[in-house]
Amino acid sequence: MRETRLWSLHILVIPVIAVLLGMHFAVQHYAPVFYGMSVEKARDFATMIERGKSTAQFVVYILLLAAGLYHGLYGTRGIIRELPLSPALAKVVDWGILTVGVLIFALGTYVTWWTFVHPGV
Amino acid sequence: MANKPTAYNNRLGLKGWVYAGNYTFERYLYIGHRLSGLGLIAYMVLHIIETANRMRGEEAWAALMGLFASPVFKIVEYLLFAAAVFHAMNGVRLLLVELGFFLGKPQEPIFPYKSSVMKHRPLTYIIMLLAGLLMALGGSSLFFK
Numbered sequence: 001m002r003e004t005r006l007w008s009l010h011i012l013v014i015p016v017i018a019v020l021l022g023m024h025f026a027v028q029h030y031a032p033v034f035y036g037m038s039v040e041k042a043r044d045f046a047t048m049i050e051r052g053k054s055t056a057q058f059v060v061y062i063l064l065l066a067a068g069l070y071h072g073l074y075g076t077r078g079i080i081r082e083l084p085l086s087p088a089l090a091k092v093v094d095w096g097i098l099t100v101g102v103l104i105f106a107l108g109t110y111v112t113w114w115t116f117v118h119p120g121v
Numbered sequence: 122m123a124n125k126p127t128a129y130n131n132r133l134g135l136k137g138w139v140y141a142g143n144y145t146f147e148r149y150l151y152i153g154h155r156l157s158g159l160g161l162i163a164y165m166v167l168h169i170i171e172t173a174n175r176m177r178g179e180e181a182w183a184a185l186m187g188l189f190a191s192p193v194f195k196i197v198e199y200l201l202f203a204a205a206v207f208h209a210m211n212g213v214r215l216l217l218v219e220l221g222f223f224l225g226k227p228q229e230p231i232f233p234y235k236s237s238v239m240k241h242r243p244l245t246y247i248i249m250l251l252a253g254l255l256m257a258l259g260g261s262s263l264f265f266k
């Protein structure tokens with residue numbers, strides 16, 4: 001039951017990733033097409049801070065962090081656990097992956113927050 | 122585990138990933154899906170650490186973006202984009218398969234067999250053509266200023 005739920009979550013976050021990553025690419029990769037802004041300008045410090053101070057962008061990044069990290073790390077866990085691991089080693093893998101996920105999510109959230117409350121350039 | 126000899130040696134190691142005698146198109150898509158998935162998550166973790174550099178101020182950020190504007194990183198960025206497109210498109214196909222769509226109706230197993238993989242294959246080709254198209258179009262952004 002627990003494994004079923006973890007797998008279902010892996011699948012259920014996909015629509016979230018599809019939409020948010022699509023938006024992220026539109027901003028970072030296709031700025032000239034969608035925003036009439038050069039790629040360089042789109043990745044400029046001031047532009048980034050300005051963008052990060054919007055509530056919508058804040059929410060988008062936190063959700064993308066959570067959904068992307070969960071989907072990707074759960075997938076990695078699956079690949080590693082296909083190997084013939086002892087139950088003890090499998091546990092180490094699970095905890096290791098969970099730790100990486102929590103740490104990176106914490107860092108990303110902190111950085112997103114730092115940008116959100118930045119006084120501006 | 123004991124490595125007992127078998128009539129057919131299927132312990133091909135890494136080489137077996139690429140070819141083990143009877144690989145179908147879908148088997149290669151599976152390898153691609155796995156590699157692109159691993160590439161994306163590796164990138165994502167590094168990406169979050171890398172974009173945290175903004176906390177070191179405007180100059181540190183500008184230096185980093187200057188580095189990413191170099192031709193080598195342009196290519197890396199394109200490969201990443203292509204991996205994301207492939208993984209997403211093939212992922213949609215896998216979702217359809219796993220939820221049971223486009224596999225045809227179950228039927229009596231009478232020779233010659235027609236597997237659900239074959240029933241699915243036209244859609245597989247269409248999806249991969251679309252993915253190729255998106256990658257080609259996406260590549261044009263390499264020339265954006």
Ligand code: HEM
Pocket residue numbers: 014017018021068069071072073074075076078079154155156157158159161162165208209210211212213215216
């Ligand atoms: C629209 C975007 C995406 C779609 C539609 C998608 C879809 C899928 C699907 C259907 C699976 C296979 C699940 C299964 O059969 O059990 C999968 C596996 C995986 N995905 Fe994604 N995914 C997307 C984005 C991402 C991203 C952004 C990452 C990395 C951060 C990622 C990393 C992985 C990994 C590592 C696996 C495991 C591969 C394997 O087991 O061979 N995916 N994805």
Ligand code: HEM
Pocket residue numbers: 021024028029042043048051052061064065068107108109111112161164165168169172173198201202205
């Ligand atoms: C062409 C490829 C990419 C480029 C050029 C790019 C660029 C950037 C930049 C410049 C930022 C800083 C924030 C901002 O400017 O608004 C950022 C943040 C972010 N990116 Fe990307 N990105 C790319 C691909 C990806 C992919 C594939 C993923 C997910 C799998 C991703 C996930 C994120 C996340 C979650 C953040 C927020 C990080 C945080 O706030 O700590 N990006 N990206």
Ligand code: HEM
Pocket residue numbers: 215218219224225226227237238
């Ligand atoms: C009692 C009936 C069935 C059970 C218990 C079952 C179970 C499974 C399981 C556990 C998987 C692996 C899913 C995954 O990748 O996570 C799978 C994959 C698959 N099944 Fe079934 N299945 C059943 C019936 C069918 C039928 C009737 C079809 C076709 C008409 C079918 C076609 C497939 C295909 C094509 C895959 C490969 C999906 C992929 O590439 O990941 N299955 N099945």
